[in-house]
Amino acid sequence: MSKKRHENQPPGSGEPSKPDKIRPAKPKRPASGLPWNPALRGFLSLLIALHLLAVFAAPWNLSTNPALPPGFMMPVDANGRPQPVSRDHPALQQPVVPRALGRFFNHYLNLAYLNHGYQFFAPDPAGTHIIDFQVTKPDGTVVKGRFPDLKEQWPRLLYHRHMMLAEQTELMGSDSGQQYADHLARLHGGHCRMEWTVHLMLSPEEVKAGTALDDPKTYRVLATVESQVGNPNNAAGEMPIAIPGGTQ
Amino acid sequence: MGMIKDTRDYVADAWQAWNRFWFTPTDPATFSLIRLLAGGMLFYTHLVWSLDLQAFLGPNGWLSVDFIRQMQGEQWSVWSVFFWIEQPWAIWCVHIFALVVFFCLMVGLFSRSTAVLGFLLAVSYAQRISPGAFFGLDKLNCMFALYLMLGPCGARYSLDRIWRLRQGETNDAPASASANMAIRLIQLHLCIIYLFSGLAKLLGENWQAGTALWWAVANFEYQSLDATWLADWPMLIGLATHVTIFWELFYVGLMWNRFTRPISLWIAVIVHGGIALFMGMITFGLTMIFANLSFVAPSTVRRWVDPLAGRVASMLTGGK
Incomplete structure (x- = not known):
């Protein structure tokens, strides 16, 4: 811009002219060569700016967390161990700008399916979850299955959808596991018992030592769920527990 | 006075630059290619639902409509x-209609209308499975469907174009300001995706340590090609992990510099091609590559695609 300002200086306005150093001004492309009238372009520009702000606000809002003030003394239990604070703790400082933008654009983002965080493989790649089920029919026959399962779910995209079902149980809470068990009990007609398992991953050293990625010791059952077809009082089994981090 | 004039000039220049950026008519070749590829992906994605339609989209499938509504x-x-229809036959009718729409969008038949219908249908499917079975593919599919509505997505590489040629049209597809606007929106949307994807990774200890790539390839359920030989190459794992995160964070700058753009595009092909090949996410990997094609100039697209498109058009028009 500063270069352009010098170039556009009117002749004889202060600095002595140096014709040998003055380069011809860069021709401006006239905006009039563009389609649509300026009012329409102005209106479209407003819509574009709002849309991009909305697209930006969605992941900004979803990826920011409230923070405790510096020096905040964490509550401790009887043994002096620090305890996590609740999500509605009054000391938590909310990121007010992304939250406000998120609220403002919420319905627009929902309508266009744009309300996403885009946290691909973040914050860290983690072990996947697997659901094993067993449905016992009234005649005693048993249907066993697993999802995701490459042998049963093909093509790869269908397998991946089943993988997401098992994976997003963590996001949706224990009721989702009950939903799956109810569906399987209805589908096969019987009593369904389901296990929710996490498949832990191996370090490079463990792989180099010859441990297979699907070694039985890498699977850990986190919860079980049961469902009986026709029973309106199906209750969840064990409550899911926190998923252990790191490798075993 | 000088400062006021400078400010006024700056605002005028910025407004002109903004206008040129968004509204300069452009050859719709890149936009049309994206319609062809994204339309193909939309068709395939929804075709796969046919294999277990009621379980995923029916009112009493894996996740009931009531439960999903409550989660949302x-x-x-x-x-x-799919929140409003319950009968299996009605769900199948909507599904078959959707497949016809996505197929028409892919081949470019009634493109402007099918783009609008395609968007409404793509969002309908995605909302029914979110949360539950959704992932990045659905976000990208809906993003494409949204922007394809905005311009003449069937101007090239489409049955609409062939139909116009058969009707005796001899003019080339006209440059389009709305095609430019749609492409710009895809480009900037993609920049936002990469920025927040990179920022989210910054919070991960394994991304910081440079080991995240290992944990991606060591995931047995994702694995489609065994890449655990990387266990012997910790420097390669570290380098690839760090390149991925820096590339995502600086994607916007790398793409808007004409010297670094080809490098950035090749990194996109390697990163997403790697995800497709080694982690079995072929659809997602391809879709991200399709989105990156929005940065390829229309002249380049025409150099690559026109010879093939010309042969297909000749076949369909009987050499006219």
Whole structure:
């Protein structure tokens, strides 16, 4: 811009002219060569700016967390161990700008399916979850299955959808596991018992030592769920527990 | 006075630059290619639902409509046609209609209309499976469907174009300001995706340590090609992990510099091609590559695609 300002200086306005150093001004492309009238372009520009702000606000809002003030003394239990604070703790400082933008654009983002965080493989790649089920029919026959399962779910995209079902149980809470068990009990007609398992991953050293990625010791059952077809009082089994981090 | 004039000039220049950026008519070749590829992906994605339609989209499938609505906060703006229909035959009717729409969008038949219908249908499916079975593919599919509505997505590489040629049209597809606007929106949307994807990774200890790539390839359920030989190459794992995160964070700058753009595009092909090949996410990997094609100039697209498109058009028009 500063270069352009010098170039556009009117002749004889202060600095002595140096014709040998003055380069011809860069021709401006006239905006009039563009389609649509300026009012329409102005209106479209407003819509574009709002849309991009909305697209930006969605992941900004979803990826920011409230923070405790510096020096905040964490509550401790009887043994002096620090305890996590609740999500509605009054000391938590909310990121007010992304939250406000998120609220403002919420319905627009929902309508266009744009309300996403885009946290691909973040914050860290983690072990996947697997659901094993067993449905016992009234005649005693048993249907066993697993999802995701490459042998049963093909093509790869269908397998991946089943993988997401098992994976997003963590996001949706224990009721989702009950939903799956109810569906399987209805589908096969019987009593369904389901296990929710996490498949832990191996370090490079463990792989180099010859441990297979699907070694039985890498699977850990986190919860079980049961469902009986026709029973309106199906209750969840064990409550899911926190998923252990790191490798075993 | 000088400062006021400078400010006025700056605002005028910025407004002109903004206008040129968004509204300069452009050859719709890149936009049309994206319609062809994204339309193909939309068709395939929804075709696969046919294999287990009622389980994923029926009212009493894996996740009931009531449960999904509850998870979504019962918001009126989260909508899906599958929230309102319950009969299996009705779900199948909508599904078959959707497949016809996505197929027409892919081949470019009634492109402007099918783009609008395609968007409404793509969002309907995605909302029904979110949360539950959704992932990045659905986000990208809906993003494409949204922007394809905005311009002449069937101007090239389409049955609409062949139809016009058969009707005796001899003019080339006209440059289009709305095609430019749609492409710009895809480009900037993609920049936002990469920025927040990179920022989210910054919070991960394994991304910081440079080991995240290992944990991606060591995931047995994702694995489609064994890449655990990387265990012997910690420097390669570290380098690839760090390149990925820096590339995502600086994607916007790398793409808007004409010297670094080809490098950035090749990194996109390697990163997403790697995800497709080694982690079995072929659809997602391809879709991200399709989105990156928005940065390829129309002249380059025409150099690559026109010879093949010309042969297909000749076949369909009987050499006219």
